[in-house]
Amino acid sequence: MTEMAAAKRTRSVTAEAMAVRRQSILHYASQVIARHGVEGCSFAELSELSGFSVGMIQHYFRHRERLISAAVEYRTEESTKEWERIYERGGNALERLHDLLTFAVEGETPFEEAWGFWLEIYAAAHKNPDIQESVAAMLGSWRGLFVRALQEAVDEKLLRPAAEVDELATLLTAVIDGLAIQSLNRIHKSTPERMIETLHRFAAREFGIDAEEFIRNKRSKLLADR
Incomplete structure (x- = not known):
């Protein structure tokens, strides 16, 4: 390996390690927000939970406002990736809708942590235009998946919605x-x-289908897959 190639490789590894470290900091920041709210997400609190020094956190985010915005973007990206995986997993549009509804409660992140985070973010967005913009983007992505699945289900004549x-x-x-x-x-x-x-x-009521069958059939399939 030439010196130039070695230097390029070193920079690449370093950049990758920095990206991983940044993601780790944001992961812990989202936990702090869920537990203590946006106002309680200080560099000191984050340092205590994550093990990263205050200086290290400041190196990546400079200001608390930048950290909060990055945490919202991080959770939005992570949720969107998971939503997309769940959406693609369903065998038909009705299964996708069931899975999306279930995921709203039972995602990879525990309920208390996931919704504790978003509840605090929703409250903070009321007075912070930057957070409002991030929340709007997240909700737009989430709503978009429902629009896709609903339209597919209507096209496949699996639903009879009044709306x-x-x-x-x-x-x-x-x-x-x-x-x-x-x-x-x-x-x-x-x-x-x-x-x-x-x-x-x-x-199920809004879809114009039998609620018991909607729940029972999907549950039995999920159990069979485990």
Whole structure:
């Protein structure tokens, strides 16, 4: 290997290591936000949880505002990737819709951490235009998957909805957010498990299909795959 090639290789490895370290910092930052809110996400708190020094965190993000914006982008990208994987996994549009509804509660990130993060971000977005923009982008991606699956299901004549696809996608995402807030705060004794069943029953009624069959058939398939 020539000296030039070796230097290029060293820079490449270093850049890759820096990217991994940055992602790790953002992973821990999202946990701090979920536990302590946006205002509680200080460099000192993040350093204590992650093990990275305050100086290291400042090297990557300079200011707390930049860290918060990057954390929202990180969680949005991670969620979008997972949503896309789940979307592609379904055998037909109806299965995709069921999986997307389930994922709204049971993703790779535990419910308390995932929705604790977004609840704090939603609250902060009210007074922060930059966070508002990031939240809007995230919700647009999430809603877009429902629009795609709903349109496919309508085209395949799997659904008989009374509402238009765009309206139904907006309604589903709004119900998901509302139920998540109730479950996170244990309002009406709500739990993530009850949230899943409520989402499935609500969606089935809006889809114009039998709720029990929608839940039972998909559950049996999931069990068979495990």
